[in-house]
Amino acid sequence: MQLRMKQSNRILSTYTADVSGVCSALYEMGGMTVMHDASGCNSTYNTHDEPRWYNMPSMVYISGLTETEAILGDDEKLARDLVDGINGLHPRFCAVAGTPIPTMMGIDLSGIARLVERRTGTPCFGFKTTGMQSYVVGASMALEAVARRFCPETPKKVRSGKPSVNLLGVTPLDFSVTGTVEALRSLLTENGYPVCSCWAMGSSWEELMQAGNADVNLVVSSAGLTLAKFFREKYGTPYVVGIPMGEALTGEYLAEIDNAAETGENRYPVKGGKIPTNGKAALIIGEAVWAASMRRAYELSTGKPAKILCPLELDGETLAPEDLRITGEREIGAEMAKSDLVIADPIYEYVLPKGISFVRFPHEGYSGRIWRKEIPVFVGKDWDTWWETTNF
Amino acid sequence: MIKMAIYGKGGIGKSTTAANLSMAFAKMGLKVMQIGCDPKADSTINLHGGRPLTTVLDLVRQKGKAVTLEEMVTVGDGGVFCVEAGGPTPGMGCAGRGIIAALEMLEEKNAFAVYQPDVVLYDVLGDVVCGGFAMPIREGYAEKVFLITSGENMAIHAAANIAMAVENFADRGYASLGGIILNHRNVPRELEKVQELAEDVHTGIVGELPLSSLVQQADEMQQTVLQAFPDSEMAKEYEKLARQVLKACGKENL
Ligand SMILES: Nc1ncnc2c1ncn2[C@@H]1O[C@H](COP(=O)(O)OP(=O)(O)OP(=O)(O)O)[C@@H](O)[C@H]1O
Ligand SMILES: [Mg+2]
Numbered sequence: 001m002q003l004r005m006k007q008s009n010r011i012l013s014t015y016t017a018d019v020s021g022v023c024s025a026l027y028e029m030g031g032m033t034v035m036h037d038a039s040g041c042n043s044t045y046n047t048h049d050e051p052r053w054y055n056m057p058s059m060v061y062i063s064g065l066t067e068t069e070a071i072l073g074d075d076e077k078l079a080r081d082l083v084d085g086i087n088g089l090h091p092r093f094c095a096v097a098g099t100p101i102p103t104m105m106g107i108d109l110s111g112i113a114r115l116v117e118r119r120t121g122t123p124c125f126g127f128k129t130t131g132m133q134s135y136v137v138g139a140s141m142a143l144e145a146v147a148r149r150f151c152p153e154t155p156k157k158v159r160s161g162k163p164s165v166n167l168l169g170v171t172p173l174d175f176s177v178t179g180t181v182e183a184l185r186s187l188l189t190e191n192g193y194p195v196c197s198c199w200a201m202g203s204s205w206e207e208l209m210q211a212g213n214a215d216v217n218l219v220v221s222s223a224g225l226t227l228a229k230f231f232r233e234k235y236g237t238p239y240v241v242g243i244p245m246g247e248a249l250t251g252e253y254l255a256e257i258d259n260a261a262e263t264g265e266n267r268y269p270v271k272g273g274k275i276p277t278n279g280k281a282a283l284i285i286g287e288a289v290w291a292a293s294m295r296r297a298y299e300l301s302t303g304k305p306a307k308i309l310c311p312l313e314l315d316g317e318t319l320a321p322e323d324l325r326i327t328g329e330r331e332i333g334a335e336m337a338k339s340d341l342v343i344a345d346p347i348y349e350y351v352l353p354k355g356i357s358f359v360r361f362p363h364e365g366y367s368g369r370i371w372r373k374e375i376p377v378f379v380g381k382d383w384d385t386w387w388e389t390t391n392f
Numbered sequence: 393m394i395k396m397a398i399y400g401k402g403g404i405g406k407s408t409t410a411a412n413l414s415m416a417f418a419k420m421g422l423k424v425m426q427i428g429c430d431p432k433a434d435s436t437i438n439l440h441g442g443r444p445l446t447t448v449l450d451l452v453r454q455k456g457k458a459v460t461l462e463e464m465v466t467v468g469d470g471g472v473f474c475v476e477a478g479g480p481t482p483g484m485g486c487a488g489r490g491i492i493a494a495l496e497m498l499e500e501k502n503a504f505a506v507y508q509p510d511v512v513l514y515d516v517l518g519d520v521v522c523g524g525f526a527m528p529i530r531e532g533y534a535e536k537v538f539l540i541t542s543g544e545n546m547a548i549h550a551a552a553n554i555a556m557a558v559e560n561f562a563d564r565g566y567a568s569l570g571g572i573i574l575n576h577r578n579v580p581r582e583l584e585k586v587q588e589l590a591e592d593v594h595t596g597i598v599g600e601l602p603l604s605s606l607v608q609q610a611d612e613m614q615q616t617v618l619q620a621f622p623d624s625e626m627a628k629e630y631e632k633l634a635r636q637v638l639k640a641c642g643k644e645n646l
Contacts, residue, residue: 073522073523105523106489106522107523108523108530108564110531111531111565114531114563114564115564118563
């Protein structure tokens with residue numbers, strides 16, 4: 001029998017869920033994050049979605065929702081547990097994030113957050129995650145909520161030298177823990193661009209609160225775009241979208257940072273590359289900002305165009321109308337069949353039609369830790385080094 | 393824009409009163425949207441000459457996210473924008489979750505920004521049996537809750553329960569009580585009993601409606617009283633109530 005179901009996956013996996021995206025974004029901020037779900041569901045997060053779990057402490061918990069609480073709508077139990085947790089742990093803030101069961105029950109987590117905040121005086125967030133969207137949605141809402149709540153007014157300072165920057169949308173789900181974040185920081189500082197803060201890996205709370213001082217924001221994943229828009233509205237900071245992959249793109253990228261600082265306009269150094277019009281070309285599958293950066297780096301390196309297939313909800317303003325926003329194994333397989341080269345997470349290789357080349361690029365937010373060792377450092381000339389190993 | 397929700401015991405007159413209030417607001421020159429939050433989907437039926445509306449959930453069932461605002465919102469008598477949330481087949485599914493899904497769909501499609509109503513009326517199913525039926529009073533939805541009751545014990549009991557729920561939700565930033573609407577059934581000590589209720593739940597009686605056969609006659613004609621008998625005493629009562637309700641919302645000059 002031939003399965004002809006649409007939107008169903010036999011082999012392909014799902015991306016990390018929105019609720020893990022919230023936890024991941026908030027992991028290093030000193031808050032207490034609670035997933036409102038049945039006990040045991042936390043292991044999805046801490047064993048598959050969170051590489052920092054075993055060497056960096058954080059207050060991430062599961063509420064241990066039971067069937068009785070669900071039937072009786074016992075919100076008070078959750079509220080009490082949150083209050084107890086806050087009183088015992090003294091977190092900087094408390095965040096509670098929804099999963100499929102609370103979604104189906106229609107629990108109002110922001111209402112509960114306000115209640116807990118009134119009882120404890122600790123700032124609380126209730127995130128309307130459902131467990132049915134991807135991590136980019138969760139990370140995006142968490143980053144923006146924290147900034148909106150806590151980032152202070154900052155006096156406009158006069159710039160001397162190269163523009164200073166924030167990195168927005170940085171989580172292990174897109175960058176893993178294999179050195180890329182550190183390399184990106186060094187690349188910027190070595191070229192004279194001070195890094196004020198990184199949202200949110202490797203920055204102290206004090207650094208995060210200084211984000212308003214940066215001259216330009218760098219949106220390095222689609223999870224950082226909402227935050228960039230908020231900073232634009234609050235501080236007037238322009239943003240640049242993309243990841244500087246390879247030396248050639250890095251040159252253009254840095255020039256666009258200068259440009260953004262000079263003109264106050266947002267810049268898109270990874271956008272507007274060649275889009276294949278006819279004939280076979282490369283297909284890049286993954287998160288939109290990563291994919292657009294990869295396309296530009298690929299084009300600069302080979303002179304060839306590529307198309308993007310983004311199965312995630314957010315696009316980072318980097319996709320062209322010709323790019324694809326589809327999910328579903330059959331649909332994705334059909335697009336692969338039209339290309340001559342696919343650059344994607346190794347899971348996609350399992351549904352690759354015969355005769356098409358494949359470049360493996362593991363994505364933590366998709367295949368987790370399985371191929372982490374294979375994830376290259378993918379900024380600056382490290383990208384070039386990696387690209388050479390692919391022999392394209 | 394002022395957003396209000398009408399709650400009360402089953403059959404007490406919520407939908408009738410809501411539809412007549414909508415007409416009265418419309419007559420005052422206000423843009424009104426009435427949203428029925430009841431799987432029966434009969435809240436706005438008398439604003440449509442008795443023709444049932446296609447509910448939001450029916451549309452979602454057929455079209456998924458592709459459903460448009462124009463399909464969900466229809467214009468009834470007096471130019472009132474009418475919406476029925478709808479619900480599952482009786483005895484199946486989850487009605488409360490349905491209300492949530494319907495209201496979220498309206499929000500997703502920016503219903504208020506597009507239609508820009510001055511008054512939004514949520515007409516909510518009798519008893520707040522589960523979380524979904526509290527949805528209309530969550531932050532971002534109704535700001536004021538009006539309880540409809542008569543002097544009948546069951547109606548008073550239901551109103552008291554709803555008032556208690558509203559009070560419990562205060563710490564969550566939900567809607568507050570706007571007051572009680574006394575829909576007379578002419579039972580003994582009616583006003584006195586409802587006054588007692590008002591005191592118990594720390595609110596006031598914002599207005600009273602007499603028991604009137606015109607209401608049922610209009611119902612027979614599948615119209616509101618304001619449409620069927622615009623010059624009647626009862627129509628004037630609804631118009632008076634409309635002004636009192638706006639006053640209770642602090643919007644008498646709307
Ligand atoms: N003031 C009134 N005088 C006479 N009849 C009335 C009055 N108000 C309502 N009614 C009648 O009461 C009946 C029930 O009214 P309605 O359907 O509005 O109640 P409801 O609270 O919306 O009910 P449900 O909880 O089932 O939705 C209708 O037949 C209506 O005509
Ligand atoms: Mg009704």
